[in-house]
Amino acid sequence: MSNVPGGGEKRKAVRRNAPVRMKDIAQDLGLSTVTISKVLRGHSDIGEETRKRVLKRMKELNYQPNFAARALITGRTWTIGLVVPDLLHPFFAQVAKAISAGIRGQGYSLIITSSEEDPELEQQEIAQLLARRVDVLVIASAQWTVESFRRIEERGIPYVLIDRRFAGLPANFVGVDDEAVGRMGTAHLIQQGSRRIAHIRGPETSTALGRMEGYKQALAAAGIAVRPERIVSIGSSGDDRGAPGGYEATKTLLGLKPRPDGIFCFNDPIALGAMRAILDAGLRIPEDIAVVGCGNVLYSDFLRVPLTSVDQDSAAIGRLAAEMALRLVSAKGTVRPRTELVSPRLVVRASSLRK
Amino acid sequence: MSNVPGGGEKRKAVRRNAPVRMKDIAQDLGLSTVTISKVLRGHSDIGEETRKRVLKRMKELNYQPNFAARALITGRTWTIGLVVPDLLHPFFAQVAKAISAGIRGQGYSLIITSSEEDPELEQQEIAQLLARRVDVLVIASAQWTVESFRRIEERGIPYVLIDRRFAGLPANFVGVDDEAVGRMGTAHLIQQGSRRIAHIRGPETSTALGRMEGYKQALAAAGIAVRPERIVSIGSSGDDRGAPGGYEATKTLLGLKPRPDGIFCFNDPIALGAMRAILDAGLRIPEDIAVVGCGNVLYSDFLRVPLTSVDQDSAAIGRLAAEMALRLVSAKGTVRPRTELVSPRLVVRASSLRK
DNA sequence: TTGAAAGCGCTACCAA
DNA sequence: TTGGTAGCGCTTTCAA
Numbered sequence: 001m002s003n004v005p006g007g008g009e010k011r012k013a014v015r016r017n018a019p020v021r022m023k024d025i026a027q028d029l030g031l032s033t034v035t036i037s038k039v040l041r042g043h044s045d046i047g048e049e050t051r052k053r054v055l056k057r058m059k060e061l062n063y064q065p066n067f068a069a070r071a072l073i074t075g076r077t078w079t080i081g082l083v084v085p086d087l088l089h090p091f092f093a094q095v096a097k098a099i100s101a102g103i104r105g106q107g108y109s110l111i112i113t114s115s116e117e118d119p120e121l122e123q124q125e126i127a128q129l130l131a132r133r134v135d136v137l138v139i140a141s142a143q144w145t146v147e148s149f150r151r152i153e154e155r156g157i158p159y160v161l162i163d164r165r166f167a168g169l170p171a172n173f174v175g176v177d178d179e180a181v182g183r184m185g186t187a188h189l190i191q192q193g194s195r196r197i198a199h200i201r202g203p204e205t206s207t208a209l210g211r212m213e214g215y216k217q218a219l220a221a222a223g224i225a226v227r228p229e230r231i232v233s234i235g236s237s238g239d240d241r242g243a244p245g246g247y248e249a250t251k252t253l254l255g256l257k258p259r260p261d262g263i264f265c266f267n268d269p270i271a272l273g274a275m276r277a278i279l280d281a282g283l284r285i286p287e288d289i290a291v292v293g294c295g296n297v298l299y300s301d302f303l304r305v306p307l308t309s310v311d312q313d314s315a316a317i318g319r320l321a322a323e324m325a326l327r328l329v330s331a332k333g334t335v336r337p338r339t340e341l342v343s344p345r346l347v348v349r350a351s352s353l354r355k
Numbered sequence: 356m357s358n359v360p361g362g363g364e365k366r367k368a369v370r371r372n373a374p375v376r377m378k379d380i381a382q383d384l385g386l387s388t389v390t391i392s393k394v395l396r397g398h399s400d401i402g403e404e405t406r407k408r409v410l411k412r413m414k415e416l417n418y419q420p421n422f423a424a425r426a427l428i429t430g431r432t433w434t435i436g437l438v439v440p441d442l443l444h445p446f447f448a449q450v451a452k453a454i455s456a457g458i459r460g461q462g463y464s465l466i467i468t469s470s471e472e473d474p475e476l477e478q479q480e481i482a483q484l485l486a487r488r489v490d491v492l493v494i495a496s497a498q499w500t501v502e503s504f505r506r507i508e509e510r511g512i513p514y515v516l517i518d519r520r521f522a523g524l525p526a527n528f529v530g531v532d533d534e535a536v537g538r539m540g541t542a543h544l545i546q547q548g549s550r551r552i553a554h555i556r557g558p559e560t561s562t563a564l565g566r567m568e569g570y571k572q573a574l575a576a577a578g579i580a581v582r583p584e585r586i587v588s589i590g591s592s593g594d595d596r597g598a599p600g601g602y603e604a605t606k607t608l609l610g611l612k613p614r615p616d617g618i619f620c621f622n623d624p625i626a627l628g629a630m631r632a633i634l635d636a637g638l639r640i641p642e643d644i645a646v647v648g649c650g651n652v653l654y655s656d657f658l659r660v661p662l663t664s665v666d667q668d669s670a671a672i673g674r675l676a677a678e679m680a681l682r683l684v685s686a687k688g689t690v691r692p693r694t695e696l697v698s699p700r701l702v703v704r705a706s707s708l709r710k
Numbered sequence: 711t712t713g714a715a716a717g718c719g720c721t722a723c724c725a726a
Numbered sequence: 727t728t729g730g731t732a733g734c735g736c737t738t739t740c741a742a
Contacts, residue, residue, distance in 0.1 A: 019488075019510075021719060032729045037721060045727055064486040068426035069719035072734045077423065079466075087452040088445065097442040100469050109487060111434075112467045114455050131419040132464060133374075155374075243657070272657045302598070302627045304659045376735060387713045392737060400711055424735035427718045713742080718735105725730080 020061045029053055040065060071133070079109050080325055081129035081137045085117040090297035091314050092140060095162065098318025099138060099325075106326060108135075117142045130155050135329045138162060138321050144204070158328035158335075162321050165206045170337045172328065174321045176312035177341040178207050182214020183221075184346050185264045185292040185310045190222045192354045194262025194290050198230040200249045200274060202266035211294065215264055230260060234270060246273025254281050261289055262352075268293040268300070271307055275351065279304065290352040306349035316342045375416040384408055395420060426488070434464050435680055436484035436492045440472040445652035446669050447495060450517060453673025454493060454680075461681060463490075472497045485510050490684045493517060493676050499559075513683035513690075517676050520561045525692045527683065529676045531667035532696040533562050537569020538576075539701050540619045540647040540665045545577045547709045549617025549645050553585040555604045555629060557621035566649065570619055585615060589625060601628025609636055616644055617707075623648040623655070626662055630706065634659065645707040661704035671697045 022036040031050065038046050039054040057063075071077045082099060084092040100110055111129060115122035119142050126148060129137060137152060137159035146169045152159050160172045189197050199215045202208030216226050232252055234245030246265060250273065253260050265271035271293030278289050285291055285305045293300075296311035320340050328335060377391040386405065393401050394409040401409075412418075426432045437454060439447040455465055466484060470477035474497050481503060484492060492507060492514040501524045507514050515527045544552050554570045557563030571581050587607055589600030601620060605628065608615050620626035626648030633644050640646055640660045648655075651666035675695050683690060 023719075033720075034722095034729050035727090038728090041721090047727060050727085066427070066719050067487050068423045068432065069734090070721075071423035072421070072427055072719080072736085073721045075734085087442075087455065088448050090443065090445075093443050093448045096467070097469060100442065100467070101471075109466045109483065110468070111464045112451070112455070113465070114452060116456075127419075128464065132422050243654070269654075272654060276657065299598070299624075299627060299654070299658075302631065302659060303654075303657050378735075388736075389713055389738090390711090393712090396737090402711060405711080421735050424718090425737075427720085427735080428737045430718085711742105713740100715740090716738085718737085721732105721734085723730105723732085726728085 019066070020063045021066070022063075025054065025057050025061065025063060028057055075133070076135055076329075077133050078107050079111055079132065079134045080329075081126075081132070081134035082110055082112045083115055083122060083125055083129070083137065083139045083141070084112070085115050085122075085140055085142045087112070087114050091163075091295055091312070094297065094314035095140070095318040095321070098315045099322045102319050102322025103326065108326075115142050119143045123148050126152065130157060133157075136160070136325045138325055140164060141166075158325075158331075160321050160324050160328070162317060163207060165339075167206075172324055172337050173339045174317055174324060175207070175341060176317065176344055178210025179214040179217065181294055181310045181312060181344045182211035182216075182264070183218045184214070184344055185211075185294060186215045186218035187221070188308070188346055188348070188352060189262035189264060189290055189292055190218065190224070192262070192286070192290055192352055194260075195224060196230070196258055196260045197224070197262040197264060198232070198253045198256075198260035200246055200253075200263060200265045200270050201231060201233055202270075203234075203236055208266055211266055229256060234266075242267075242269035243273035243276070246270030247277045248273075250274040250277035251281075254278070254283075259289075263289060263291050265291065265293045268295045268297060268307060268309055271309070271351075272303070275303075275305055275307070286350070286352050286354055290354065292352050296347050300347075300349060305351045308349045308352035309347050311345045311347050313342045313345065374421070375418045376421070377418075380409065380412050380416065380418060383412055430488070431490055431684075432488050433462050434466055434487065434489045435684075436481075436487070436489035437465055437467045438470055438477060438480055438484070438492065438494045438496070439467070440470050440477075440495055440497045442467070442469050446518070446650055446667070449652065449669035450495070450673040450676070453670045454677045457674050457677025458681065463681075470497050474498045478503050481507065485512060488512075491515070491680045493680055495519060496521075513680075513686075515676050515679050515683070517672060518562060520694075522561075527679055527692050528694045529672055529679060530562070530696060531672065531699055533565025534569040534572065536649055536665045536667060536699045537566035537571075537619070538573045539569070539699055540566075540649060541570045541573035542576070543663070543701055543703070543707060544617035544619060544645055544647055545573065545579070547617070547641070547645055547707055549615075550579060551585070551613055551615045552579070552617040552619060553587070553608045553611075553615035555601055555608075555618060555620045555625050556586060556588055557625075558589075558591055563621055566621055584611060589621075597622075597624035598628035598631070601625030602632045603628075605629040605632035606636075609633070609638075614644075618644060618646050620646065620648045623650045623652060623662060623664055626664070626706075627658070630658075630660055630662070641705070641707050641709055645709065647707050651702050655702075655704060660706045663704045663707035664702050666700045666702050668697045668700065 022033040025036050026033045036054055039051055086092055113125040122142050139161055140163040146166050162174050165173045201212045219226050232249045234249050263274050265274055271291050275285055275291050278285055293307050293309040296309035300307040377388040380391050381388045391409055394406055468480040477497050494516055495518040501521050517529050520528045556567045574581050587604045589604050618629050620629055626646050630640055630646050633640055648662050648664040651664035655662040
């Protein structure tokens with residue numbers, strides 16, 4: 001036996017502040033590493049006495065299993081990869097927070113990466129996560145094509161798409177019902193008396209297209225014709241996005257005759273830019289033009305004109321994505337892709353309220 | 356040689372969509388895994404011819420080294436742990452984004468966890484990251500004591516504190532010069548003509564104490580006496596933090612005789628609450644009371660009254676933290692702890708500008 | 711310049 | 727109920 005006192009002491013002396021291993025506990029207790037391993041994983045076929053001794057020693061030595069060694073054998077890394085276009089964007093920050101909360105205490109760690117809205121960078125980040133053998137991926141994608149998802153599928157790693165989806169790609173998806181978002185925001189403007197309703201749309205993503213579709217549906221339902229000149233895009237370059245893009249787009253809209261009396265915006269930053277353009281032009285909100293945004297993620301109550309916004313419940317999206325991810329890793333074999341849609345909710349504030 | 360077509364095909368068939376290993380490449384090429392390993396790591400003592408063949412085959416098979424196996428031997432996981440109190444807070448979101456950008460392309464992945472401002476949860480999250488053997492930790496801590504850092508030190512894992520620091524703990528730190536923040540915001544109010552300047556302070560953290568100290572210094576420098584009743588705290592419960600806390604604190608301040616004519620706030624959400632309280636009381640900003648916040652992270656330009664704020668350059672803090680973390684992992688042995696302070700910058704807007 | 715052997719810390723499998 | 731043996735995929739060491 002090698003657990004002679006001297007040997008143990010010497011080993012410890014040599015291994016200095018190296019972490020405790022199963023072997024150390026086994027030697028201390030005169031057992032085999034296999035027994036320790038079984039105790040650690042709650043295996044049933046271990047004597048109660050042995051069990052207690054091992055657990056006690058583990059606690060004393062503050063034993064922490066080595067994830068790398070475990071992963072090497074089991075093939076599971078107990079990591080989840082999350083890819084978002086922008087961590088600063090409150091929507092994605094909230095989603096990340098909710099996912100983080102959703103997996104807490106389950107033994108998983110969350111590796112978060114940002115694609116900075118760059119499809120190429122996103123592919124690199126995904127490749128890195130695949131190389132790390134994450135157990136499952138959650139992706140809010142900035143891709144234009146479906147190709148990179150094929151590559152994930154080849155690797156046999158399950159993934160959940162959030163926020164943005166792709167036509168013809170049967171994948172797991174969690175997001176908001178974007179057409180409902182569009183209908184809800186637009187119908188509210190109609191109900192508040194607007195008739196010449198414009199839409200500032202987002203980039204070529206499923207979310208932007210869905211909201212625009214909902215906008216058209218709401219107009220149609222009210223018997224209002226869709227006028228192409230009332231739908232404007234924001235630029236796609238970084239700086240045109242958000243408030244500056246909304247500002248420019250609105251200046252265009254203000255030049256229309258007759259002028260729109262309501263604007264439904266793809267998101268809140270765009271709506272902020274729109275409101276500024278309207279106020280700069282000396283017009284009143286909502287009397288001359290009512291404004292509705294989407295996201296409800298800003299300090300909307302404190303704005304010059306508090307902004308009405310369609311809330312997409314980002315916390316629920318994160319929570320559902322976490323649940324789905326956990327379900328996928330513990331599922332054996334492939335599961336049929338599922339889609340879960342969160343219902344939007346209208347938060348009415350001064351920017352649209354005409355009494 | 357074993358790279359007869361049939362053999363290769365058969366092996367592949369057996370290993371289905373299992374990832375390619377060095378062994379596979381070695382067998383294909385009639386080499387040993389050692390050679391493959393050396394090529395992968397750019398070892399010099401490999402023949403140019405062999406090198407090329409290996410590299411070519413790696414690319415063909417899309418070989419990805421197994422991190423777990425590598426970590427098991429080298430002890431390095433190529434992961435960085437980041438612990439923040441709240442991912443939704445724009446300051447921490449910006450820091451996370453900047454750290455993420457700062458380590459990009461260096462082979463590291465970032466595991467992000469949130470402590471939800473809960474010291475106990477923070478300890479659990481740190482324990483989990485230590486168990487995962489991250490190479491280095493970056494922590495914006497919600498601790499009251501220094502104990503948990505001792506535990507990290509025992510493990511011999513380097514760490515960087517950001518934002519909040521601890522007296523008597525010689526640790527690596529990156530943050531803003533909080534006294535300068537306090538002096539800058541307060542001096543600006545003085546310069547704009549305020550004399551009865553109040554301060555709404557934050558919780559018992561180094562940042563809040565530092566900013567309060569700076570506030571006092573600025574008053575002293577201008578020969579203005581510090582009046583204790585003009586310094587108020589926000590509640591420490593979740594809901595009292597931020598805007599609601601600022602609102603309540605300001606109501607207290609408005610009851611003072613004589614009434615303050617300027618308020619320096621610990622952060623922007625508090626300043627928002629303060630402004631609302633002032634406007635609700637029928638007073639004007641900045642004519643009756645000027646307001647200054649800290650952080651400059653909100654859509655301050657779009658507020659009812661655009662908010663003057665002391666910018667703490669969170670992107671720079673994140674960048675420096677990333678640099679420091681990378682330096683620590685590649686340093687051999689222990690390094691003397693360093694402190695890096697970012698200079699704040701005043702962003703003047705309408706809430707304080709009296710011409 | 712190349713590779714055989716050993717082993718990182720752990721788990722799977724099967725025998726005792 | 728317990729443990730011996732083998733081996734996960736890779737790097738390290740040292741010999742050829």
